[in-house]
Amino acid sequence: MLGRMNILCRKSFLHLCRQLAVADGYGANSLNMSRDPLHVKMSGSEFPLILGRDVSGTVMECGLNVKYFKPGDQVWAAVPPWKQGSFAEFVVASANEVSLKPKSLSHAEAASLPYVALTAWTALVNSCGLSKEKCPGKRVLIIGSSGGVGTAAIQLLKSWGAHVTAVCSGNAFTVMKDLGADDIIDYTVASLQDQLKTKDPFDAILDNVGGTSEELALQYLKPWSGATFVTLVTPFLYNNDRLGIADGMMRTGVTLVSKVMKHYCKGIHYRWGFFAPSGPFLDEIGELVDAGKIRPVIEDVLQFSDVRKAFQKLEAGHARGKTVIQVVDPKK
The missing domain is CATH 3.90.180.10 (Medium-chain alcohol dehydrogenases, catalytic domain)
Structure with missing residues:
Protein backbone atom coordinates (compact mmCIF):
# COMPACT_ATOMS: atom_id res chain seq x y z
CA MET A 1 0.00 0.00 0.00
CA ARG A 18 27.05 3.78 -12.42
CA GLN A 19 25.79 0.64 -10.69
CA LEU A 20 28.66 -1.70 -11.52
CA ALA A 21 30.56 -1.09 -8.28
CA VAL A 22 27.35 -1.38 -6.23
CA ALA A 23 26.64 -4.73 -7.86
CA ASP A 24 30.06 -5.87 -6.63
CA GLY A 25 29.28 -4.84 -3.04
CA TYR A 26 30.55 -1.25 -2.94
CA GLY A 27 28.71 0.71 -0.26
CA ALA A 28 27.11 -2.36 1.36
CA ASN A 29 27.65 -1.14 4.95
CA SER A 30 26.10 2.25 4.23
CA LEU A 31 23.22 0.61 2.36
CA ASN A 32 22.51 -1.73 5.24
CA MET A 33 22.61 1.18 7.67
CA SER A 34 20.17 3.24 5.63
CA ARG A 35 17.73 0.36 5.27
CA ASP A 36 18.16 -0.79 8.88
CA PRO A 37 19.04 2.29 10.98
CA LEU A 38 18.98 0.33 14.25
CA HIS A 39 21.65 -1.91 12.72
CA VAL A 40 19.74 -4.99 13.89
CA LYS A 41 20.50 -6.93 10.75
CA MET A 42 21.18 -10.40 9.53
CA SER A 43 24.07 -11.27 7.27
CA GLY A 44 23.40 -10.18 3.70
CA SER A 45 20.45 -7.97 4.66
CA GLU A 46 21.09 -5.70 1.68
CA PHE A 47 19.27 -8.32 -0.41
CA PRO A 48 16.96 -8.29 -2.23
CA LEU A 49 18.65 -5.31 -3.87
CA ILE A 50 17.25 -3.66 -6.98
CA LEU A 51 19.82 -1.52 -8.79
CA PRO A 114 17.83 12.75 -14.00
CA TYR A 115 20.65 11.19 -11.98
CA VAL A 116 23.56 12.82 -13.78
CA ALA A 117 21.78 16.16 -14.17
CA LEU A 118 20.87 16.28 -10.48
CA THR A 119 24.40 15.28 -9.47
CA ALA A 120 25.82 18.08 -11.63
CA TRP A 121 23.20 20.52 -10.33
CA THR A 122 23.84 19.84 -6.64
CA ALA A 123 27.62 19.96 -7.14
CA LEU A 124 27.49 23.27 -8.99
CA VAL A 125 24.73 24.95 -6.97
CA ASN A 126 25.04 23.51 -3.46
CA SER A 127 28.80 22.97 -3.37
CA CYS A 128 30.21 25.55 -5.79
CA GLY A 129 27.62 28.22 -5.04
CA LEU A 130 26.99 28.81 -8.75
CA SER A 131 23.65 29.69 -10.30
CA LYS A 132 22.06 31.37 -13.30
CA GLU A 133 22.60 34.75 -11.66
CA LYS A 134 26.22 34.15 -10.58
CA CYS A 135 27.61 32.25 -13.56
CA PRO A 136 28.01 34.88 -16.33
CA GLY A 137 31.72 35.53 -16.80
CA LYS A 138 32.84 32.72 -14.47
CA ARG A 139 35.56 30.37 -15.66
CA VAL A 140 34.91 26.71 -14.77
CA LEU A 141 37.18 23.71 -15.36
CA ILE A 142 35.56 20.26 -15.61
CA ILE A 143 37.86 17.27 -15.15
CA GLY A 144 36.36 14.10 -16.59
CA SER A 145 33.96 16.06 -18.79
CA SER A 146 32.91 13.33 -21.20
CA GLY A 147 31.05 11.23 -18.61
CA GLY A 148 27.39 11.60 -17.75
CA VAL A 149 27.84 14.17 -14.99
CA GLY A 150 30.44 16.06 -17.01
CA THR A 151 28.23 16.40 -20.09
CA ALA A 152 25.33 17.54 -17.94
CA ALA A 153 27.54 20.05 -16.12
CA ILE A 154 28.81 21.55 -19.37
CA GLN A 155 25.28 22.18 -20.58
CA LEU A 156 24.09 23.60 -17.28
CA LEU A 157 27.03 25.99 -17.05
CA LYS A 158 26.68 27.14 -20.66
CA SER A 159 22.97 27.75 -20.19
CA TRP A 160 23.93 30.01 -17.26
CA GLY A 161 26.55 31.93 -19.24
CA ALA A 162 29.80 30.49 -17.84
CA HIS A 163 33.05 29.90 -19.73
CA VAL A 164 33.72 26.14 -19.64
CA THR A 165 37.03 24.34 -20.11
CA ALA A 166 36.57 20.59 -20.57
CA VAL A 167 39.25 17.97 -19.86
CA CYS A 168 38.80 14.70 -21.76
CA SER A 169 40.50 12.36 -24.25
CA GLY A 170 40.74 13.30 -27.90
CA ASN A 171 37.96 10.99 -29.07
CA ALA A 172 35.43 13.04 -27.09
CA PHE A 173 36.35 16.38 -28.69
CA THR A 174 33.41 16.44 -31.09
CA VAL A 175 30.87 15.74 -28.35
CA MET A 176 32.40 18.38 -26.06
CA LYS A 177 32.28 21.01 -28.79
CA ASP A 178 28.70 20.09 -29.70
CA LEU A 179 27.70 20.53 -26.06
CA GLY A 180 29.15 24.04 -26.00
CA ALA A 181 32.53 23.73 -24.25
CA ASP A 182 34.57 26.87 -24.91
CA ASP A 183 37.97 25.24 -24.46
CA ILE A 184 38.91 21.55 -24.64
CA ILE A 185 42.05 19.93 -23.22
CA ASP A 186 43.18 16.47 -24.32
CA TYR A 187 44.98 15.02 -21.30
CA THR A 188 46.42 12.19 -23.42
CA VAL A 189 48.66 14.34 -25.65
CA ALA A 190 50.58 16.27 -23.00
CA SER A 191 50.73 16.85 -19.25
CA LEU A 192 47.48 18.35 -17.97
CA GLN A 193 49.44 20.67 -15.71
CA ASP A 194 51.53 21.95 -18.61
CA GLN A 195 48.43 22.62 -20.68
CA LEU A 196 46.67 24.40 -17.81
CA LYS A 197 49.65 26.72 -17.35
CA THR A 198 48.65 28.42 -20.59
CA LYS A 199 45.12 29.13 -19.33
CA ASP A 200 43.80 31.94 -17.16
CA PRO A 201 42.95 30.95 -13.54
CA PHE A 202 39.55 29.43 -12.86
CA ASP A 203 36.72 30.40 -10.52
CA ALA A 204 35.66 26.78 -9.97
CA ILE A 205 36.84 23.24 -10.71
CA LEU A 206 34.47 20.26 -10.88
CA ASP A 207 36.36 16.97 -10.51
CA ASN A 208 34.79 13.71 -11.72
CA VAL A 209 38.03 11.70 -11.68
CA GLY A 210 39.65 11.90 -8.25
CA GLY A 211 43.20 10.78 -7.55
CA THR A 212 45.71 13.60 -7.91
CA SER A 213 43.20 15.96 -9.56
CA GLU A 214 42.70 18.05 -6.44
CA GLU A 215 46.35 19.06 -6.54
CA LEU A 216 45.31 21.31 -9.42
CA ALA A 217 43.11 23.39 -7.14
CA LEU A 218 45.91 25.28 -5.44
CA GLN A 219 47.68 25.93 -8.74
CA TYR A 220 44.94 26.96 -11.14
CA LEU A 221 42.12 28.46 -9.07
CA LYS A 222 41.94 32.17 -8.25
CA PRO A 223 42.98 32.40 -4.55
CA TRP A 224 41.07 34.59 -2.11
CA SER A 225 38.29 35.23 -4.60
CA GLY A 226 35.71 32.66 -3.46
CA ALA A 227 37.09 30.07 -5.90
CA THR A 228 35.92 26.52 -5.19
CA PHE A 229 37.17 23.00 -5.89
CA VAL A 230 34.43 20.35 -5.80
CA THR A 231 35.07 16.63 -6.21
CA LEU A 232 32.48 13.90 -6.68
CA VAL A 233 35.04 11.22 -5.78
CA THR A 234 34.99 10.89 -2.00
CA PRO A 235 36.13 8.15 0.43
CA PHE A 236 32.79 8.08 2.28
CA LEU A 237 31.47 4.67 1.15
CA TYR A 238 34.95 3.16 0.87
CA ASN A 239 35.77 4.06 4.47
CA ASN A 240 32.45 2.67 5.71
CA ASP A 241 33.01 -0.59 3.84
CA ARG A 242 36.58 -0.96 5.09
CA LEU A 243 36.29 0.29 8.68
CA GLY A 244 32.60 -0.05 9.55
CA ILE A 245 30.05 2.72 9.95
CA ALA A 246 31.36 4.40 13.12
CA ASP A 247 35.09 4.30 12.36
CA GLY A 248 34.46 4.94 8.69
CA MET A 249 32.46 8.08 9.33
CA MET A 250 35.07 9.31 11.80
CA ARG A 251 37.88 8.75 9.29
CA THR A 252 35.84 10.47 6.58
CA GLY A 253 35.17 13.46 8.82
CA VAL A 254 38.85 13.84 9.69
CA THR A 255 39.80 13.63 6.02
CA LEU A 256 37.27 16.26 4.98
CA VAL A 257 38.18 18.72 7.73
CA SER A 258 41.90 18.40 7.01
CA LYS A 259 41.39 19.02 3.29
CA VAL A 260 39.04 21.95 3.88
CA MET A 261 41.55 23.62 6.21
CA LYS A 262 44.51 22.92 3.93
CA HIS A 263 42.84 24.63 0.98
CA TYR A 264 41.23 27.41 3.00
CA CYS A 265 44.64 28.49 4.26
CA LYS A 266 45.57 29.04 0.61
CA GLY A 267 42.39 30.97 -0.18
CA ILE A 268 40.51 28.10 -1.86
CA HIS A 269 37.18 26.55 -0.83
CA TYR A 270 37.27 22.73 -0.88
CA ARG A 271 33.97 20.81 -1.09
CA TRP A 272 32.60 17.33 -1.72
CA GLY A 273 29.66 16.90 -4.08
CA PHE A 274 26.89 14.31 -3.73
CA PHE A 275 23.77 13.35 -5.64
CA ALA A 276 20.55 14.58 -4.03
CA PRO A 277 17.07 13.64 -5.32
CA SER A 278 14.86 16.66 -5.95
CA GLY A 279 11.67 17.07 -7.93
CA PRO A 280 11.87 20.91 -7.81
CA PHE A 281 15.42 20.85 -9.22
CA LEU A 282 14.22 18.49 -11.97
CA ASP A 283 11.46 21.02 -12.73
CA GLU A 284 14.13 23.64 -13.45
CA ILE A 285 16.26 21.19 -15.42
CA GLY A 286 13.18 20.23 -17.43
CA GLU A 287 12.62 23.88 -18.37
CA LEU A 288 16.18 24.06 -19.70
CA VAL A 289 15.59 20.85 -21.66
CA ASP A 290 12.40 22.16 -23.27
CA ALA A 291 14.23 25.42 -24.05
CA GLY A 292 16.83 23.41 -26.00
CA LYS A 293 19.69 24.21 -23.62
CA ILE A 294 20.18 20.65 -22.30
CA ARG A 295 19.93 17.49 -24.36
Missing part, protein backbone atom coordinates in the same frame (compact mmCIF):
# COMPACT_ATOMS: atom_id res chain seq x y z
CA LEU A 2 1.31 3.45 -0.89
CA GLY A 3 2.39 5.94 1.73
CA ARG A 4 0.49 9.21 1.84
CA MET A 5 3.21 11.12 -0.03
CA ASN A 6 4.31 8.36 -2.41
CA ILE A 7 3.75 7.82 -6.11
CA LEU A 8 3.71 4.48 -7.92
CA CYS A 9 5.12 4.72 -11.43
CA ARG A 10 5.10 2.19 -14.21
CA LYS A 11 8.32 2.76 -16.08
CA SER A 12 8.75 2.69 -19.82
CA PHE A 13 12.49 3.27 -19.66
CA LEU A 14 15.33 3.43 -17.15
CA HIS A 15 18.93 4.54 -17.49
CA LEU A 16 21.90 2.40 -16.51
CA CYS A 17 23.67 4.52 -13.94
CA GLY A 52 19.20 1.53 -10.96
CA ARG A 53 18.40 5.14 -10.14
CA ASP A 54 16.78 6.88 -13.15
CA VAL A 55 13.18 6.41 -14.25
CA SER A 56 10.83 7.79 -16.86
CA GLY A 57 7.28 6.53 -17.09
CA THR A 58 3.64 6.91 -16.16
CA VAL A 59 2.06 7.55 -12.75
CA MET A 60 -0.16 4.60 -11.79
CA GLU A 61 -1.23 5.53 -8.25
CA CYS A 62 -0.77 8.44 -5.83
CA GLY A 63 -0.78 8.65 -2.04
CA LEU A 64 -3.57 10.60 -0.33
CA ASN A 65 -1.46 13.73 0.24
CA VAL A 66 0.02 13.96 -3.24
CA LYS A 67 -1.32 17.19 -4.73
CA TYR A 68 0.72 17.90 -7.85
CA PHE A 69 0.52 14.59 -9.68
CA LYS A 70 -2.26 12.28 -10.80
CA PRO A 71 -2.50 8.85 -12.45
CA GLY A 72 -1.61 9.08 -16.11
CA ASP A 73 0.98 11.85 -15.72
CA GLN A 74 4.21 11.36 -17.65
CA VAL A 75 7.06 11.82 -15.15
CA TRP A 76 10.79 11.38 -14.63
CA ALA A 77 12.80 11.00 -11.45
CA ALA A 78 16.01 9.76 -9.83
CA VAL A 79 15.37 7.68 -6.74
CA PRO A 80 17.92 7.92 -3.90
CA PRO A 81 20.45 5.14 -3.24
CA TRP A 82 18.87 4.18 0.08
CA LYS A 83 15.69 3.04 -1.71
CA GLN A 84 15.11 0.10 -4.00
CA GLY A 85 16.15 1.03 -7.51
CA SER A 86 14.61 1.23 -10.95
CA PHE A 87 15.43 -2.09 -12.62
CA ALA A 88 11.80 -3.17 -12.34
CA GLU A 89 8.47 -2.54 -14.00
CA PHE A 90 7.15 -0.45 -11.08
CA VAL A 91 8.84 1.90 -8.63
CA VAL A 92 7.58 3.78 -5.57
CA ALA A 93 8.97 7.29 -5.21
CA SER A 94 8.27 10.19 -2.87
CA ALA A 95 6.34 13.04 -4.45
CA ASN A 96 9.21 15.46 -3.85
CA GLU A 97 11.54 13.23 -5.92
CA VAL A 98 9.33 13.29 -9.03
CA SER A 99 8.87 15.87 -11.78
CA LEU A 100 6.76 16.07 -14.92
CA LYS A 101 8.76 14.77 -17.87
CA PRO A 102 9.93 17.45 -20.33
CA LYS A 103 7.50 17.48 -23.24
CA SER A 104 10.32 17.65 -25.78
CA LEU A 105 11.81 14.31 -24.68
CA SER A 106 10.73 10.75 -25.29
CA HIS A 107 10.79 8.41 -22.31
CA ALA A 108 14.04 6.89 -23.59
CA GLU A 109 15.69 10.31 -23.71
CA ALA A 110 14.27 11.38 -20.36
CA ALA A 111 15.53 8.22 -18.65
CA SER A 112 19.13 9.18 -19.41
CA LEU A 113 19.21 12.50 -17.59
CA PRO A 296 20.56 13.81 -23.63
CA VAL A 297 23.50 11.90 -25.10
CA ILE A 298 22.39 8.29 -25.74
CA GLU A 299 24.46 5.53 -27.28
CA ASP A 300 22.04 2.60 -27.14
CA VAL A 301 18.53 1.49 -26.09
CA LEU A 302 18.25 -2.15 -25.01
CA GLN A 303 15.42 -4.42 -23.91
CA PHE A 304 15.03 -5.29 -20.23
CA SER A 305 16.14 -8.84 -20.99
CA ASP A 306 19.50 -7.39 -22.06
CA VAL A 307 20.41 -5.81 -18.69
CA ARG A 308 23.29 -8.27 -18.25
CA LYS A 309 24.57 -7.39 -21.72
CA ALA A 310 24.40 -3.69 -20.85
CA PHE A 311 26.46 -4.25 -17.69
CA GLN A 312 29.05 -6.23 -19.62
CA LYS A 313 29.26 -3.42 -22.14
CA LEU A 314 29.89 -0.84 -19.43
CA GLU A 315 32.45 -3.06 -17.73
CA ALA A 316 34.35 -3.28 -21.01
CA GLY A 317 34.79 0.48 -20.88
CA HIS A 318 33.72 1.18 -24.45
CA ALA A 319 30.50 3.08 -23.73
CA ARG A 320 29.97 6.45 -25.42
CA GLY A 321 26.88 8.23 -24.17
CA LYS A 322 24.15 6.61 -22.12
CA THR A 323 22.67 3.14 -22.32
CA VAL A 324 18.92 3.06 -21.69
CA ILE A 325 16.84 0.00 -20.82
CA GLN A 326 13.28 -0.37 -22.12
CA VAL A 327 11.32 -2.08 -19.33
CA VAL A 328 7.88 -2.25 -20.93
CA ASP A 329 6.47 -1.31 -24.31
CA PRO A 330 5.75 2.45 -23.98
CA LYS A 331 2.80 2.10 -26.37
CA LYS A 332 0.94 -0.16 -23.95
